[in-house]
Amino acid sequence: MATYRPGRWPGLLTSFSSKLAILGAALILGAAIGETRIPLETVGQVLAMKMFGGSYPVDPIDQGIVWNYRFSRAIVAASCGAGLAVSGLVLQTLLRNVLADPYILGISAGASTGAVAVTIAGIGGGLVSLSAGAFVGALVAFALVIGLARAAGGFAGTSTGQVILAGVAGAQLFNALTSLIIAHSANAEQARGIIFWLLGNLSGVRWPDVWLAAPVAILVLVIITVHARALDAFAFGSDAAASLGINVLKTQAILIGAAALVTAVMVSIVGAIGFVGLVVPHAARLLVGPRHGRLIPMTAITGAVFLIFADIVSRIIIPGQVLPIGVVTALVGAPAFALILVRGRGGAR
Amino acid sequence: MTLTAHALGWSAGRTPIVSDIDLKIEPGELFGLVGPNGSGKSTLLLLLSGLRRPSHGRVMVGDIDIQKITRCEVARRIAIVAQQLDTSDRLTVRETVELGRTPWLGPLTPFGADDDEIVEKALAETGIGHLAERRWQTLSGGERQRAHIARALAQKADILILDEPTNHLDIHHQLSILALVRRLPITVVVALHDLNQAMVCDRLGLMAKGRLEAVGMPKDILTAARIEQVFDVCSRSIGDPASGEPILRFALSGEEFDYEGVSCFISCFGEQHCACRDLRGEDAEPRRERRNGL
Numbered sequence: 001m002a003t004y005r006p007g008r009w010p011g012l013l014t015s016f017s018s019k020l021a022i023l024g025a026a027l028i029l030g031a032a033i034g035e036t037r038i039p040l041e042t043v044g045q046v047l048a049m050k051m052f053g054g055s056y057p058v059d060p061i062d063q064g065i066v067w068n069y070r071f072s073r074a075i076v077a078a079s080c081g082a083g084l085a086v087s088g089l090v091l092q093t094l095l096r097n098v099l100a101d102p103y104i105l106g107i108s109a110g111a112s113t114g115a116v117a118v119t120i121a122g123i124g125g126g127l128v129s130l131s132a133g134a135f136v137g138a139l140v141a142f143a144l145v146i147g148l149a150r151a152a153g154g155f156a157g158t159s160t161g162q163v164i165l166a167g168v169a170g171a172q173l174f175n176a177l178t179s180l181i182i183a184h185s186a187n188a189e190q191a192r193g194i195i196f197w198l199l200g201n202l203s204g205v206r207w208p209d210v211w212l213a214a215p216v217a218i219l220v221l222v223i224i225t226v227h228a229r230a231l232d233a234f235a236f237g238s239d240a241a242a243s244l245g246i247n248v249l250k251t252q253a254i255l256i257g258a259a260a261l262v263t264a265v266m267v268s269i270v271g272a273i274g275f276v277g278l279v280v281p282h283a284a285r286l287l288v289g290p291r292h293g294r295l296i297p298m299t300a301i302t303g304a305v306f307l308i309f310a311d312i313v314s315r316i317i318i319p320g321q322v323l324p325i326g327v328v329t330a331l332v333g334a335p336a337f338a339l340i341l342v343r344g345r346g347g348a349r
Numbered sequence: 350m351t352l353t354a355h356a357l358g359w360s361a362g363r364t365p366i367v368s369d370i371d372l373k374i375e376p377g378e379l380f381g382l383v384g385p386n387g388s389g390k391s392t393l394l395l396l397l398s399g400l401r402r403p404s405h406g407r408v409m410v411g412d413i414d415i416q417k418i419t420r421c422e423v424a425r426r427i428a429i430v431a432q433q434l435d436t437s438d439r440l441t442v443r444e445t446v447e448l449g450r451t452p453w454l455g456p457l458t459p460f461g462a463d464d465d466e467i468v469e470k471a472l473a474e475t476g477i478g479h480l481a482e483r484r485w486q487t488l489s490g491g492e493r494q495r496a497h498i499a500r501a502l503a504q505k506a507d508i509l510i511l512d513e514p515t516n517h518l519d520i521h522h523q524l525s526i527l528a529l530v531r532r533l534p535i536t537v538v539v540a541l542h543d544l545n546q547a548m549v550c551d552r553l554g555l556m557a558k559g560r561l562e563a564v565g566m567p568k569d570i571l572t573a574a575r576i577e578q579v580f581d582v583c584s585r586s587i588g589d590p591a592s593g594e595p596i597l598r599f600a601l602s603g604e605e606f607d608y609e610g611v612s613c614f615i616s617c618f619g620e621q622h623c624a625c626r627d628l629r630g631e632d633a634e635p636r637r638e639r640r641n642g643l
Contacts, residue, residue, distance in 0.1 A: 098437060226456045233451050236434045242400050243431070244504070245424030245452030290438035 015294070019301040023078065026305045030074025031066050033312050035319065038062050047071065068206060076205045077311040077325075078304035079217035080270055081280070083262035085303025086224050086296060088277025089284070090259045093231045093292070094238075094252055098340060099164050101278035102138075102263040106170030108274070110141020111267035112198055113174045113181070120185045120194065131212065135264035137174070142260055145170040200273035200326025202311050209269050220262040221300055227255055228292040235290065273326045275333020276303055282340055350376055350411045350426060350507040352397060352536065358405035359396055366392045367559040368405070374538060376507070379531060381547045381567070382540040384556030385580055390540040391432065391512050393556065397538060398429040398510050410508070424452035428501035429510040430494075436485055442496045443481040446471055449503030471502040475529060491522030498529065511539040515546065544571055544584075545597050555579060571597065 032043040045056040046066040084102060091100040102108050114137020115130050117123045123133070148166040178198070182191050224231075230251045233241040238248045266273070284299040307325070310332070314323040357370040367389035374380050382390050395401040397408055399415040408415050410426050428449070449471065450464045472478045475495045480488065488496065494514055501509055511530065515523040527546055530537055541547045553570045555562045557579040563570050576584040576597075586595045 096437070229451060229454060229456055233448055235436045235438045235440055235445075235448065237436075239395075239400055239431055240434055242420055243398060243424060243427075243429045244448060245419075245421035247420050285439075290440055291444060 016297060019297055023301055023304055026308045027071070027074045027078060030077065030308045030312060031071040034065070034070055034315055036062075036065055038066060042066070072207045072210050073202050073205045073311060074308050075210045076213045076269060077202055077307040079210075079213035080266040080273065081276055081303035081305070081307025081310075082300040083213075083217040083220055083266050083303075084273065084276040085280035085284075085299045085306075086221060087259035087263050089281035089292075089295065089299045090224055090231070090255045091277070092281055093234050094255060095163055096234065096237060097163055098282070099278065099337075100167075101275070102259065103272060103274040103277060104164065104171070105167035106141045106145050106174055107138045107260060107263050108267050108272035109171040109174035109178070110144075111135070111138040111264040112272050113137045113141070113178045114264070115268050116178050116181045116194060120190060121181050122185075131265050131268040134268040135261060138260040138264040138267070139257075141170055141174050142256065144173075196324065197271045199324035200271040200329070201322075201324045202270050202314075203322050205269065212265060213269055216262055216265045220258045221296070223258045224255060225296050227251060228296055231255070231292040231296075232290075271324075271326065273307070273329055275329045275337065276307060278340075279333045279336040280306055282336075350536070351409075352427070352508050352538070353409040354393075354397065354406065355409065356406035357393075357396055357403050357408060359392055359401055360404045365404075365559055367396065367556075370396075370406070370561050372554060372561060372564065374508075374536060376536055377534070378536060378551040379549075380536075380538045381550030381553045382538065382556060383542070383544060383547050383553055383571075384562075388556040388579075389559040390556050392559075393561075394429065394510050394512050394538065394540060395431070398427050399423045400429065400431075421452050424504060424506070426506055427508045427510060428504040428506035430497045430501050430512065430514060432512045432516065434497055435493075438485070440485045441482050442477060442485070442488070442492075442499075443468065443472070445485060445496050446481075446499045446503050449500040449505075452504060467505060468503050471499040474502060474533075475499040476525075491518050491526070494518065494522070494526060495529070498526070502533075506535070508536045508538065509533065511537065513540050513542060515541065515543065544576070544599075547571070548595070548597075568595065 028043065028047065031047060032038065032040050042058055042062055043066050045058050046063050048054060049056055049058070049063075050067050050071075087107075088101040091102065091105065092098060111134040114133040114135065117137065118130050118133030145163070145166045148169065149162040152162045152166065182194055186194060230241070230246050233244040233246045238252075241251075242248045263277075280303040281295070281299050284295055284302050287302075288294040288298045307329070310325050310328040314325045314328045317323055317328075352374040354370045354372040357372075358368040359366050360368075370393060382393065384390050392401065396403055399408065399420075402416060410423070415423050415427070446468050447460070447464075450460065450467065454460065454464070469478075472481055475498050477492060477495045477499060480492055480496070483492075485493070485496075498509075498511070498514065501511075514526050514530065518526065523543070523546065527549060530539060531549060539550070541550075547553055548567045548571070550567055552565060553567045554564045555570050555575065562579060563575065571584075573584050573586070576582060576599075582599045582601055584597050584599050586597055588594065589596055
């Protein structure tokens, strides 16, 4: 394999276009596969008709399934997968911890609590949107976890074990708060809906969700890509990054803010999906190495494709029933997580 | 470019770690910093590199206060290799050295031909050109230290700060790192533990308890009296039989022990006499005759 040289744009562009092609193929598969058999030709016709105009003789029901139900869902799954995966990557790099991820660090739990506080407990009096509540919850949870880790690590700051332990504590606390709010304020029907949503679920997703998820995912990807070189500089720690001219506090604030934003938005749409942010960056690192110029697009695309396929699996694995997508990602993610733990112990990484 | 510290101090909470440092490092000189563990050498180096904000005083590079310019502008002037820099990323040596170009590149500026040339030169200067494609995890301690120095050289700064670059290295690697540091045409500030190795510096600063005790030529700084005072060891300068160059020999001072109710005290190097003192506190005559019995 040719060695990667940072910032060689032509090389990046060719790999970028091939990534877009893979993403496009995954999206079409997401629109094509499901319980109702719809021929690929029909799927192509529907997509072509909706995106580029023209008219084909397509059954309006098929049209609705492909365009409104499956395709919108595939785009949200892709945005969500890409967003959560790059969040995990950013957290792993900035905290220098192979186990960091929005789910493990309690950010997803905090976002859930924020969302539930707005929708069920009515905090904000209807003036605060669900996503804003989730964002505040995500930031509060992250601040708490990092504060706890720093307090536990003393003057030396955040060390490997403490961040994860603090994250576990934070996630437990916020999950408990979520349950408390639901038990206290929700009626039976609300509670059922919320609990299903909390497990991670794309069932209710339609086009309006796309217009929230996709722009946020793209915005966050752009922000993180612009900081690729700064993220590289964190390889030897934050002091080393500072000695290379990086404004550490500003970079951390921007990138962690971006990670919290994308996590919060995704949680507010589809609930807390675990393991994507943890496992995907590691897989991408195995494929393209540690330099962020290549790692960020690879992580984003792998995350997007992974979640599109996880969603397909969740729709078809049990006939007549939709499995929460979080169950599918956990079924893949938990063994992968165990593998990372074992390898980390052996000093392989 | 001169590097100056004015009444510099830094405290961790309320505990002062370094205080009242006044120091001027001249362009092109090799300045060594020696002192016991915990004397504040590393903290002083972090302050000089701008990585810690001083609690008191200031650091000037040329005639600019380094707290008043951006991190990036500091990084173009000062490069630092701190202690214990490690990574779990599977970076190659070349990728590590390329990090040194960070302060000169904008977020979207591509890596250019002159950047490649600078990286190549830094690899060659540190003698690790043949390791360029090796992964970080496969390197020995000496090779990692060289890679860090190469990364700092690729930064093209005027001043290079090294915190105990010979730590944990075998004698060959220690000497070759020192030889490399001496060859460098730029200003180098280096913390060292080995006082004999510190002799090669143009000037030395001796630190004790967070203060700069003395600054000057190595032979004027490393006197027996000062070494005993600061490091609590006895030292003796002996000449190399061939060249006559001074070599320091060290021994623990003040080994006290109890002998038949008499507190004894072996003087340095143990070869003179045993000065004993009565436990009642009265000064006793040195009892030379006891020496063989001890």
